[in-house]
Amino acid sequence: MQSKPSLLAWITCDGVHIDPASGKHTILGVFSNIKARSFPVVHPYMVWFLTLTDVQPGKHRVKMSMGLDPTNPVELLHREFESQSPLHRINLINELRNLRFEQPGDYSILIEVDDEPILATNLTVM
Template sequence: MSEPYCLAMVLCDNVHRDAATGKHTILGTFSTLGAGKYPAKVSFCVYFAITDGLGPTKLRIRLVDAACGITDEVDGETEPVFEVSHEFPFESPLVVLEGMFQFKTEIPKAGLYHCEMWAGGELLMSRRVLAAQVSDHPEEDKGVVDHE
């Protein structure tokens, strides 16, 4: 079986797939999630493009606390924030499989996370995601002070 290769993994607000052409449009890319308080409920998509696969391949996306490092081991301390998987058929290693996973989850605390794409037991790609604490008063963050 061929070893899959990840060409792209993009965190975004949404992905539109044109029914007529099959082309994907990626909407609202980001690497930081902001919330006024944590835990915070978030929803986002992960667009991916993978090639060099052959046959049925289980792809898995997970979000983990960066302090845990990159590992496929799951124990009581390193349980992912979320994890989903789906099996995709690769007809040929020449095919580029494009798709997306859509998530609604809760980020437990502000900090650094990794969004990881796995095929079987192999890490294909990892993206950093910063969960930032944002002010309820954004004008203060920009140095704007209202002198009333």
């Protein structure tokens, strides 16, 4: 039986810089909530950075959804990625632009790999 992918890191931040010489990732501006003066509010840019392991070789698909109703999140993005080996750590930098929040609350976030949930968390917007 194949294991499902494991999530090693999940970070919401302003950006990720990859050093061209070493390939190291520098995480910029980590945050866990959004404060707004009024609603609706549009957050211009954020990155959802995740690191996966135990991913079987081949092509895979990550899907990220969010919403105030945890039973009906809206898909924000999906993308393909490739794994060379289940031993590798795969860093995925996911840019989200102009996210609109209609009202304050705890927005549920669902991350899936090949339609299997690997993370359910939330982002507080106040």
